[in-house]
Structures are given as C-alpha cells and as structure tokens.
Amino acid sequence: MTPVALTPHSPYTLGTLQSGPACCVPQPILEIKNLTVRYGDSTALDGVSLDIYKGCITALIGPSGCGKTSFLSSLNRLADLIPAAKISGDVRFNGESIYAPGVDVRRLRTQIGMVFQKANPFPLSIRRNLEMPLKEHGVRHSHELKARVENALQDVGLWDEVKDRLDTPALQLSGGQQQRLCIARALVLKPSVLLMDEPCSALDPISSGVVEDLILRLRGTYTVVIVTHNLAQAKRIANYAAFFWMKERVGKLIEFGQSQQLFEAPVDSLTAAYVSGSRG
Amino acid sequence: MQPVQPLQSVTSAHTDRSLQLTLFIVSLVTASVLGLIVLFIFRETLPALSGPGMLRFVTDESWHPLENQFGMLPMLWGTLASTALAIFLATPLGIGAALFCRYFAPRPIVRPFRALITLLAGISSVVFGFWGLTVLVPLIARFEPPGASLLAASLILTIMILPTVALMSEAAINSVPESYSGGAAALGLSKGATIRQVILPAAKSGIFAAVILATARALGETMAVLMVSGNVVQTPGSLFDPIRTLTANIALEMAYATQFHRSTLFVSGLVLTFVIAALAIAAHRVEHRAGSHHAA
C-alpha cells in the first residue's frame, strides 16, 4: 500500500510511538464529568470523569461488559437509540454540553463520527455509501462530492483498490475493505473526533494491521477514541489509555493516564494485574 | 477538520419530527377504519335495534321479510352446522398435511406440497363456489337430490379453511424445540409415538389458535357457501338438506332490501363482526401464550 499524505497536516508534534509524551498541546476536546449510564435498573457505567485530548489517540481497555461501549456511545449520544438508557453527568465537546436542551444531535454526530465492531456499509454502491451522507448534509455540487469521496477513500488507502468499481455493491468488498469503507464514510463528513468500537476485532490479522496503520495515520488530524481488547495494539497506537473494570456489576473507570505510564508503571494494582495479563 | 459549529440548532431535528407526526396521523386514520366500520354498521342497525324489533330475530317463526317475519334462528343453525362440520373435517386433514410436510414427505415433495397449500389459500372463494356448483353439487345430487346442501357447503368450507389449519399448524410444530423430539428419540419412541406423545401436545396451543382462526374464516365465508348451499331458509335436519347461512342471506338480499329489512341485514353483519373479532383476539392470545411458553 502506498503511503497517503493526509491533508491538512497535523499541527501537533507527535512523539515517537513507543515512547515520549503523547501530545505537545494537551488541550481537551471532550471533557467528561461524572458520567453515569443506566439501562433500566442496571448501571453499566458509574461516575466516569476524564478528558479526551485533541489530536491524540485514547484507548479504552478492560474486559468485556465493563461499560466501554456504553461510554463510547454516550459521547455521540448514540445511546439515545436505546429507549431504556438513562445518562447523567456531563459531556462537553469544545466546551459545549452535548446533553443540553436544544442540542442538534445530528450536527453533533457529523462532528463526532463513529466506527463499529462489525463493518456496516449500507447495501448501496461504494460511491453511494459515501455520497449519500454528504448529500443528506447539504453537499450538492457534483465536483465537491467527487473530490470528497476520492479524498476519503485516499485517506483510508482504499482508492487504488476500488477506483475502478465505485459503482459496485459495497457488500461485495472483503471484510477489511468494508471496515475501511466505514471509516471513510465517517471521515467524509470531516468530523473532529472519531469513536471506534473494536474496529479490528472482526478482521483477520492482515486486514487488522492495515486498519491499525490507518488509525495511526489519523492521529493529529483527528481525535480518536478507540475501544480495543488487544492490549498490544493499545500499547502500539495509543497516547492515552483508560482502564475500565467491573466492580460489583457496575462499570468503573479505574485508571486513566498517558499510555506509556499506564502500561509500564500503573498506579492501581488492578491495572497492573490486567496489563500484565494476570487478570481479565 | 472542519471549523467548529455551535451544536445549538433546531433545523435538522425538524424533518424527523414532522415525519413522525405525519406517520402517527396516518396510523391513527388507518386504525380508525375499524372504528368507522363498527360505527357505520351500527348506525345502519339502529332502526332494527330500537323499538320492539329485537326479540323478533329469535321469536319469529322463520325468515320471510316480505311477510314481516324476521326469525334468524334457522340461518344461525345453518351457519353453525356448516362451520362445525367443516372444522371437524379440516382439523385432522390440516394437521395431517402439516405433519406430512414436516416429518413424512420425501424431500423433493416438501416444497411443491407446501406451495400447493399456499396456492390453495390464495384461490378465490368464487372459484371454489363455482367448482362446487358444477362438480360437487351434481355429484351429491346423484345420491341424494337436490345436491345443494349442508354437506356441499361444509365440504367447500373444509377445502377453503384447510390451508389456514395446515400452514398455522406447521408453524406451531416447527416452533417446538428440537430437544423435545431428541429427548423422545433417546427414550426409544418411534416417529409416530414421538409426534403423538411429544410434538402435538407441545404444539397444541398453536394448533388451537389455527383452528380458532379457521372457525372465524368459515363463519365469515359468503360466496362459496351461497353458491352451493341451496339457500332455503330452514333448520337443517340432515346433511342433504339445503340451508342458508347468515352471510349468504346478507349477500342475497342486500340488493333489494329497504328500511327495517335492510337494517336487519346489518344486524347480522354486526353480530358476525363481534363474534369474529372475539375469535381473532382469542386466537392471538392463545398463540401469544404459546410463543412465550417456548421462549421461557
């Protein structure tokens, strides 16, 4: 795969991946205060507070069922789709509360994109998968549509693979290609934050590697929040990491910090046990 | 990255809210069709239901509207007798067909057989009636004239409600968990014994619902019965007596009925509607209970 230059270029100076400080300008883009998510009587997530820093990759780790996905889907209010879900606490995006009355949820979701565990391209052509959301959000000019579709596909490294069959069904692509198309579909709306819910877990190792490279290239241009069960992957790509754990059947944030510190010198003993592989 | 836009805005939520409102109104309008049906039929029955007329449906000797006789009992017996006989015949046949499809049919036959039953369900009642009139009635007449009779009506109804019983029973049988028949096989039960002792008892509420719905369909059937039953108003004394059902009566007399007479026809329509609605709801309940039973 040929490396593709991202435009515009990252305004941040990033350290090397395995070491060094995450971002030079730790400016929060999302501030989460005391976030609690309940489904009916059960509490999925209790009292989580943390900041997501602009341009960085934040990995959410922890065992299944400890509220990571609930956390993620309360950042773009996708939890609204679940009738029984009740959310309290506050999430501020660029300083503005996303749960305030009068917030335009659809505009919020164009600025905070999301990619799911299972690739879910629509049963449309590759081109229409990307064009349709753009048109729905008011992009009309055909040359702008064309340019943005091509840019998004370039960004995810899919352009050379599909440029000759843009009008074939997206469901004919391979699993890895489908997932990259879904990432392109989120990027085509030019969001500032990208939420990813285990984007590699349903892929074979090679496709998974391709998607991981892609996520790394998003850093700086986009703020990425990624749920992953793959600790090695989290270690490789994340600047910040948050460790969730289930306590008395309630999901809790145990530790949050720079990725390197969380993996190499965790403060909490649970974190230490989990990242060393002795628990979870 | 695009420039930060303020999140406060009301424009885009607008389309969904107006769509939701429109669809909600459409739903209410559609559901109110049922209300309209009840309302309008009820409105037309008022002349017959107000005043001293009501009891006459039961007390009058027979049905001679032009001579002011409005006894409906003979036709009620006609309706009930033909429906009961049809259910009596269609239930074992339908269940048998369902079992055949699921357990006994050789593989290449299963699909055509099921398609045949589905097509049977789709055939027009007037076609059944026509076939009954040209084939079945003369056949019966050879043994016992006139041929147009309670028996002919019941046989036509049997063929018409068979698909309902067969298709719904098959669905009920299919919803019995595999483990039940596996458990029975482990006990050394034969196929027939497994079906009788385990499968049918487990599927019985679904099959019961099928029979209820088939009853509703038989009670409401009009044209096919009208064409083969002879339409003589009398309480049937034997299988070979001509009968008239309540539905056939409506179809036969609506064209010229006026005033009180017309109103009485709507009364029988209203009664039928209530009975059939009650049956439909009962079937729904029974089926629903069966569903939750297996899920538990």
Added chain:
Amino acid sequence: MQPDSSVSCAPGLMAAPSVAGSTLLTAQVHAKLSERLFVAAVWLAAALVAASFLWIVADIAFHGFAKLSWSFLTEAPRSSGRKGGISTILVSTLLILAVTVAVAVPLGVGVAVWLSEFSRRSSRTARVINIALDVLAGIPSIVFGLFGNAFFCVFLGLGFSIVSGGLTLACMALPILIRATESGLSAVPHDWRQGAAALGLSKAAALWHVLLPAAAPAITAGLLLGIGRAVAETAALVFTSGYVDRMPESLMDSGRSLAVHIYDLSMNVSGGDQAAYASALVLIGLLIVINAVAIQLSNRFMKSRIQPA
C-alpha cells in the same frame, strides 16, 4: 412441557422388564400396528388435500382451455357474458386494483414504518393500533361489503363505482400489507440503523436510502398477497363497485370485477358456464402467478436475511 411426561406413554419400553414374554410381544405388535396406522393416516390426509386441489385446478383448466382464446380476452361480453369475452371486466378489475394499491401502499407502508421505527411496542397507542389491525384482518369480506356500501357509496356519495370498490378493498388489504412491511423492516439488520444514526442522518434519510430498499422484497411480497386477496374478492365488491359489465368511462362508473363476473355467470346466467370456466381459469392463473411471485420474493428475502451482510 417436559419429555419425561412421555415416559409413561411408551408401553413397550416401560413394560419390558416386568412382564412375561408373550405380553411384550403383543405390545410390540400393537405399537407397530398403531405406528403403521398413524403413518397411513398422515399420508391419506396429505393425499386428500393434494387431490382436492388438483381436482379443482384440473377441472377448471380442462373446461376453461376449451373456451379460452385471445379473442375471449380482448372482446367485450355480449348477452350477459354468454358470448363475447371479458375485456371490459379485465379493465374494471385492473382499475379497481389500481385504486386499491394507490390508497393502500402509502397508508400501509406509513403505518408499518410508524409501528416499527417510531413507536414503542409497549406504548398504548401502538397496542391499540395492533389490536385494531388484527381484528381488521379477521373481519369477513361481506361485512367489508356492508361497510363499503354504507360509508363509501351512500355516506360519501360515491355510489356504485370503481372508486368505492377500490377503497373497500384497500381497507381489506391494509392489514396484510402492514404486517408484511413491519416484518420486513424488523428483519433489516440493526447495524444499519446504528450506522445511519452515527452519521447524523435523519430517520427519514435512513428509511429512504437504506431501510425501505432493504425491506423492499418483503413489502412487495405483502403487496402481492394483498392484491391476491383483492383479486379474489367477490362479496365486498357486489355492493360497492357493482355489476355493470360495460367498459367503464371513469373511476366513478360502476365496474364488474372478474370474480363478480364468475359469480354472476354461474348463478344468474343460464348457459354461462363455459364463459365462467374460462373466466375462472384466467382468475386462477392470475392468482397463481401473483402468489408464486410473492412466495419467491419472501423466500429470497428470508435467505438474504440469514446470510450475514
């Protein structure tokens, strides 16, 4: 229902250790005999069902083909239908169906979308609407005929007309169409709704671009079943669209549908049997095509639903 209740019902098995050999032998013979009888009864039931279907279809095909010809389809009926063809009848039938489809599709799809995408199953309104639809599906067609006559013909002043008949049939077809559309929508993977919401798409856009196209085969199948029921209908039409067998000049004219034509020929026209046979053959042909396409569509839909996207 536990399998253990059947243990006591297996005489051969339970009796074996405790009884003498001869009794065991008799029990086995009995079991074998009843098994044979049972299997024979099932085969007999299936054979009877198949035979009656084939008898009806063969009888009508045999007599119908004798009369059926191109001119039968293209000529207007003469002398109450004994002579001539059924061209005006076919035109009336199609016009009635057109009214039915034009009214039932937007209403039916609208209700189904509201039920499956906008309402909660447990809400009171949704429950009331669901019960109303179930009852509506069970109401006999003659009652629809009474209602159509009282409401469309008399109250709304539409008279005996193609519009009255089409509207009455639309009321009958609605529950079928709604249930089919609902089940089609509920089978669309939830991933796509999530994906659309995460892109900030409106529900309207998600429905238009993704959900309704994905459910289209199920909706079409439901529509065809509804049309099949409408084509087959007689009792609801006799008092709404009427008997007139001339070529209709507008939707406000009375028009005789194919099923009503068969009824009239066989009951009121002596010597109309040949024409009735041919008309019945046309009707059965139509119904078989409509139903077969509907079955194919819903089968394909179920299959595409099983395979992961």
